[in-house]
Structure formats: C-alpha cells, structure tokens
Amino acid sequence: MSREVARAAAQWLALLESGAATERDHAALQHWRDSHPQHEQTWQKAQSLRQRFSGLPKALAMASLDRPQPGRRALLKRALGVAALVPTAWLISRQLPIEVWRADLHTVTGERKRLPLADGSSLQLNTATAVDVDLAQRRITLVDGELALNVPGSTAMTVQTRYGELRVSQAQVCVRQLAAGCRVSVLKGAVQVRDLSGQLAILHAGQQAPLNASGLGAWVPFDVQQLGWRDGVLTAQNQLLGDFLRELERYRPGVLRWDSSLETLRVTGSFRLDDTDRILNLLASTLGLEVQARTRYWVTLRKALA
Incomplete structure (x- = not known):
C-alpha cells in the first residue's frame, strides 16, 4: 500500500x-x-x-x-x-510497508534533515522519507519519499530505488519516489541510471526524467527552484493553486481540503516550509480566500464571502 x-x-x-x-x-x-x-x-x-x-x-x-x-x-x-x-x-x-518502519533514517511529515556522510558527501531527506544507508557498500536505498545527494568525490555512491539504481560521483542529484515510479533530477555533473532491465543511460546537469517499471523516460530541462525544499522553501511561478496545494499537503499532517473552484487560481511566490499555517494565511490574504480550521489537523480553504 x-x-x-x-x-x-x-x-x-x-x-x-x-x-x-x-x-x-x-x-x-x-x-x-x-x-x-x-x-x-x-x-x-x-x-x-x-x-x-x-x-x-x-x-x-x-x-x-x-x-x-x-x-x-x-x-x-x-x-x-x-x-x-x-x-x-x-x-x-x-x-506503511514494514521497510519504512525499519529504515535506518527517516523523517516524519513536515520534517527535513541534512546529514553529512563520513566521505564528505551529504544527504538530505525531504518530508516523510525513509532510507537505508550502507556506507561500507556505498549504497543508499530510498525506501520511500525524496532525497538529495551530493557526492563531491570520484568514488561513486549508489542510490537504489524500486525502479532501478543510480551511480553518483562528482554530482548532485534529487530522487523522488512516487507511487508509479521515480523522478530523477540532476543538479550538477552526470549520473548513470540503470533501469530494472539493466539498460544504462546518463542524465546530465539540468535534466530531469521519470524512472519507472518500463525504464527511463525522456528527459526534460527543469528549474532548480522546483527543488527549493532543500533550503526549506516551496516556490511557485504562476502555478495552479490546486497543484500548489497538493504539493503543500506533503508537509502538513492531517487533512487539507479546498473547494474545487480554487483549482485554477494562480499563485506566485516563495514560501517557507517551516510554517505551513502561515503559507495558508498568505494565500488567503492575496487570493481572497477564507481559512476554516476545525482543528490544527483539519483545514479547509474556500473563497471569502464578499
């Protein structure tokens, strides 16, 4: 599940x-x-x-x-x-799967961690993420969630996912594991990707591609601001409000709901993830919305009454 x-x-x-x-x-x-x-x-x-x-x-x-x-x-x-x-x-x-409960490192909903590794590499975990780390084998297994890995040295580190593995050396990469595949984003250097069938491909800095059971999909260029979570920031540039709120949901425990009429509103800005209540209040003030909070774990957004 x-x-x-x-x-x-x-x-x-x-x-x-x-x-x-x-x-x-x-x-x-x-x-x-x-x-x-x-x-x-x-x-x-x-x-x-x-x-x-x-x-x-x-x-x-x-x-x-x-x-x-x-x-x-x-x-x-x-x-x-x-x-x-x-x-x-x-x-x-x-x-969650038992592997998540047993993972070496994890974050809960809304939590992020930055972890220096003994070889000078650094690992970041986004919200609701679980990983296993085997430094002796230079292997990180992404059990669930999203990680960012920076390997400045030439000795490769392997990132294992459900849909294949990545070899990272002198490179920076972000990997988000989704229900039907992974999203691989290379920020610096080049990363080798091996899919489940054993096929190899290379992704270079500025490229992002899906990795799923069918293999590595076509890459597209991406804006590094999409990965602002590494600095505790969620950034939107003329983004549909519905898409923005679905991303924000990942960082909030409990229930966040909104009227379907709000889906196509547009939002632009950079928001600190440390206070998601403040993000909702900012959206309300700029877009003319009303925040209805039954409890701290149940919040609904609606258009404000005139």
Whole structure:
C-alpha cells in the first residue's frame, strides 16, 4: 500500500467521521474507490481498522496527536500499547510497508534533515522519507519519499530505488519516489541510471526524467527552484493553486481540503516550509480566500464571502 493511497484513505475516513460529508463527498469517495483496485483494497483495510478502534472513547483516541513521535524501532516494540491511543484515521495514514518502519533514517511529515556522510558527501531527506544507508557498500536505498545527494568525490555512491539504481560521483542529484515510479533530477555533473532491465543511460546537469517499471523516460530541462525544499522553501511561478496545494499537503499532517473552484487560481511566490499555517494565511490574504480550521489537523480553504 503506497503512502499516497493510505493518506487518501485516511482523509476520506476522517471526513466521514467528522459528520460534515455531503452527498457530493460520498459520490467522490465512491469514484475514488472505483478508480483503482488498490484504492478499494486500502479502503476496506481502513474500514477494518475503524471497526477495531470504534469502541475507544474519542478523548482517548485523540490523546496522542500532539505527542512527539518516538523512534521507528522503539515504536515497533511498543506497537500494541501505542495502537490503543491512536485515532483511526491517523493510524491508517501511517500504515506503511514494514521497510519504512525499519529504515535506518527517516523523517516524519513536515520534517527535513541534512546529514553529512563520513566521505564528505551529504544527504538530505525531504518530508516523510525513509532510507537505508550502507556506507561500507556505498549504497543508499530510498525506501520511500525524496532525497538529495551530493557526492563531491570520484568514488561513486549508489542510490537504489524500486525502479532501478543510480551511480553518483562528482554530482548532485534529487530522487523522488512516487507511487508509479521515480523522478530523477540532476543538479550538477552526470549520473548513470540503470533501469530494472539493466539498460544504462546518463542524465546530465539540468535534466530531469521519470524512472519507472518500463525504464527511463525522456528527459526534460527543469528549474532548480522546483527543488527549493532543500533550503526549506516551496516556490511557485504562476502555478495552479490546486497543484500548489497538493504539493503543500506533503508537509502538513492531517487533512487539507479546498473547494474545487480554487483549482485554477494562480499563485506566485516563495514560501517557507517551516510554517505551513502561515503559507495558508498568505494565500488567503492575496487570493481572497477564507481559512476554516476545525482543528490544527483539519483545514479547509474556500473563497471569502464578499
């Protein structure tokens, strides 16, 4: 079950449990369930978890939302005890493959890390990312999420993904693992890419290409500002608001919703990711929107009333 599908199921479940779902929402949920077999499978698992925790008092179920998240390995050992305190939608959104829980390094939603490596290389992890690091074998495995790797030396470092591997030396690269493939962006130098069939290709600085089960796709030039997360910045240049908000969602725990009429509004600017509430307030003030916050984990954007 991919992170994106699990999160979508959690959001739908949270909406139903809020009591605010409209007939249109129910129809949209049914459309989502019917659109892909994995959606329906995940929804059934969500329903199963919902029933398992339906007997808990709501106050108890919500008790852990504001607590710091413990380490993954410790959490595995205490899973049974913790499960009794986690609200259903929150639990479902964290139903990740076991490899994510066991990863050597990870970030939670909204967190970013910069990690110097012993050989002088540097590794950055974006929000909700998990990696395994084997410096003896000079291998980094991207389990989930997005990383940026800078290898200044000539001794190559391998980045393993679900869809192939990259050899990085005297280069900088960003890799984002998506539900149906990876997006590889080369910032500096050249990176060798080997797909699942063993085919080799080279991507050069300024080139970005998809890597999936079918191999490496055609490269396109990209704007380095797309990778502003490395500096804690989310940048938009005349971007559709819907696309911007979908990207912003990656950095916010909980549910972020908006009216479909806002999709085609345009947004331009650079926004600090350290305070996503402030980003929403800035959007509201510049685009004439209203931010409705039921809780810190449930926010809806709508057009402001005249």
